[in-house]
Amino acid sequence: MACLKQRNMGLSDQIAQYLVSGLSTGAIYALIGIGFAIIYNGTEIINFAQGEMVMLGGMFTLFGLDVLKLPLPVAILMAVTLTTLSGVLFERLTIRPLKSPTPLSLVIITIGGSILIRGIAMLVGGKDTHAIPAFSGSDPLSIGSATILPQHLWIFALTVIAIVLNKLFFQYSITGKAMRACAANRRAAGLVGIDVRRMVLFSFAISAGLGSLAGIIVAPLTMTSYDVGVMLGLKGFCAAIIGGLSGGLGTVLGGLLLGVLESLGAGLISSGYKDAIAFIILLLILFIRPQGLFSRAQTERV
Amino acid sequence: MLKVKNINTYYGKVHALKNISLHLGEGEIVALIGANGAGKTTMLNTLSGVTPASSGSINFLGESITGLAPDRIVKNGVSQVPEGRQVFKGLTVADNLELGAYLRFCSRESKDAIRRDMGHIYELFPRLEERRKQMAGTLSGGEQQMLAIGRALMAKPKLLLLDEPSMGLAPLVVQEIFTVIERLRRDEGTTIMLVEQNAKAALKMADRGYVLETGKVILEGPAAELLENREVQRAYLGKDKKEIWER
Ligand SMILES: Nc1ncnc2c1ncn2[C@@H]1O[C@H](COP(=O)(O)OP(=O)(O)OP(=O)(O)O)[C@@H](O)[C@H]1O
Ligand SMILES: [Mg+2]
Numbered sequence: 365m366a367c368l369k370q371r372n373m374g375l376s377d378q379i380a381q382y383l384v385s386g387l388s389t390g391a392i393y394a395l396i397g398i399g400f401a402i403i404y405n406g407t408e409i410i411n412f413a414q415g416e417m418v419m420l421g422g423m424f425t426l427f428g429l430d431v432l433k434l435p436l437p438v439a440i441l442m443a444v445t446l447t448t449l450s451g452v453l454f455e456r457l458t459i460r461p462l463k464s465p466t467p468l469s470l471v472i473i474t475i476g477g478s479i480l481i482r483g484i485a486m487l488v489g490g491k492d493t494h495a496i497p498a499f500s501g502s503d504p505l506s507i508g509s510a511t512i513l514p515q516h517l518w519i520f521a522l523t524v525i526a527i528v529l530n531k532l533f534f535q536y537s538i539t540g541k542a543m544r545a546c547a548a549n550r551r552a553a554g555l556v557g558i559d560v561r562r563m564v565l566f567s568f569a570i571s572a573g574l575g576s577l578a579g580i581i582v583a584p585l586t587m588t589s590y591d592v593g594v595m596l597g598l599k600g601f602c603a604a605i606i607g608g609l610s611g612g613l614g615t616v617l618g619g620l621l622l623g624v625l626e627s628l629g630a631g632l633i634s635s636g637y638k639d640a641i642a643f644i645i646l647l648l649i650l651f652i653r654p655q656g657l658f659s660r661a662q663t664e665r666v
Numbered sequence: 667m668l669k670v671k672n673i674n675t676y677y678g679k680v681h682a683l684k685n686i687s688l689h690l691g692e693g694e695i696v697a698l699i700g701a702n703g704a705g706k707t708t709m710l711n712t713l714s715g716v717t718p719a720s721s722g723s724i725n726f727l728g729e730s731i732t733g734l735a736p737d738r739i740v741k742n743g744v745s746q747v748p749e750g751r752q753v754f755k756g757l758t759v760a761d762n763l764e765l766g767a768y769l770r771f772c773s774r775e776s777k778d779a780i781r782r783d784m785g786h787i788y789e790l791f792p793r794l795e796e797r798r799k800q801m802a803g804t805l806s807g808g809e810q811q812m813l814a815i816g817r818a819l820m821a822k823p824k825l826l827l828l829d830e831p832s833m834g835l836a837p838l839v840v841q842e843i844f845t846v847i848e849r850l851r852r853d854e855g856t857t858i859m860l861v862e863q864n865a866k867a868a869l870k871m872a873d874r875g876y877v878l879e880t881g882k883v884i885l886e887g888p889a890a891e892l893l894e895n896r897e898v899q900r901a902y903l904g905k906d907k908k909e910i911w912e913r
Contacts, residue, residue, distance in 0.1 A: 538764065538765075538768065538771045541757065541761050541764065541765055542765060542768055544754070544756065544757060545754045545757065545765050548754040548755060548756050548757065549752055549753075549754055549755075551716060551748070551752065552748060552752040552753070552754065553754075553765075554715075554716065554735070554736035554737055555714060555716070555736055555740065555745070555746050555748055555752075555818075556740065556745075556765050556766050556768055556817060556818070556821065557736075557737045557740035557741060557745075557768050557769040557821055558737055558765070558768050559735070559737045560737070
């Protein structure tokens, strides 16, 4: 009897631990997923290069730290700025020049662009994986029976701040409203004087910024290299699909759900299943509930 | 004020506007009438830069606006209230109106002036004020039409293009909207191009009119003359129907 109880305690401790790490990777997926959603809502493009922005965030930080010898906060700011500019450049060079884009040509060009960015990162930075120091040490803190790393707290805090700022921007600023107007009705947006192409550019910039932040805050836990964007991008895409490509709460919940399921699956079943879980969920959602798990009923009148 | 010369617009191979020329004087209300598919919407969209003309020229206030993007044309003082309202459904009524003034925000116009104009729109359409926090998609058709007009007015246009504002609305609401259109001209001197299926109501309010058929202007003249024209009466005002029926 006593023995059984102890095993149960052990299991619930473990689960608490998996929840902590699951929620923190989930927060990362949410940030990346929101980037997918912002671009999709503004342009109906699934930007398969979104994962590369995540990678660039980590790599630029590394560059700032190791090559330029900058202090960490400065390196992070620089990395977010440079990645945001990369997002702008990406839109200018790949999306805007297309004369009459079709969904297929857009998919091909964003995939092509992502391969190119990865290639450049590999040529410049090499194939090694690199570590970025944790923002404030790595002595675990214990909360109840689970332990939590300071980096986890950074991840939660910065993710919450980024998501809240993003929400405030879209809800209250005139530019944010204009971007929502483009998403709602492009033609009408043009007719009230909104420069639709400019809004497309902004959506790439914001997505790249959010993606880079995700890549930077996760790097101390997972290391970074030229090819981390592939998997992280797909996970973020999965989060966005679970959330019905909403730029808000749906995708956040999608990311958290995916992170927790992955972590539980890897811990309780086998770590070999970790990546498979995301793809299984992706396929299930696309087949069974393509509008996402949390989408509300339409309230619009036609 | 507006001079359109020999405009041709295509949708792929469909030749939607054929060599159209027309003009508008300052403060005029001009009606554009014609059957379904005549090219009325295309005409307005060509003026607004949504479907650019492949040849011909458009001059507004002495400047060429031919080939400009839609947002630049709004900047030049031409706003359109599109067919089917096309309000931003997921945004509130107040946000829709605010977005109408988007360019004024961009050019750093004082927020007070913009807010004052919003108050003016609420004066024109008190129902919008009651619903200002509601999503535009939850409004009735008539309210959406009011919102679409209000949104266009927030840009302070010199020329307002209206595409079938009466479409699908109850007679009382149509009357309310037409009253506002007349008030706009009287009080603010806004020049108006009015596209209507409801030819009679449009011509009664307008100074002049153009009749469009399969992409061509087939008739033009003072509204009163068009109202008396037998062609127009037969085709668009349904005057002779009764006699045919009696025969
Ligand atoms: N996007 C499009 N692609 C191809 N053809 C089009 C398109 N839009 C309009 N057309 C064609 O151009 C012609 C003019 O259409 P338009 O919409 O301007 O007519 P309209 O006078 O506004 O008609 P309605 O009274 O029904 O609104 C029609 O023959 C129509 O089929
Ligand atoms: Mg039409």
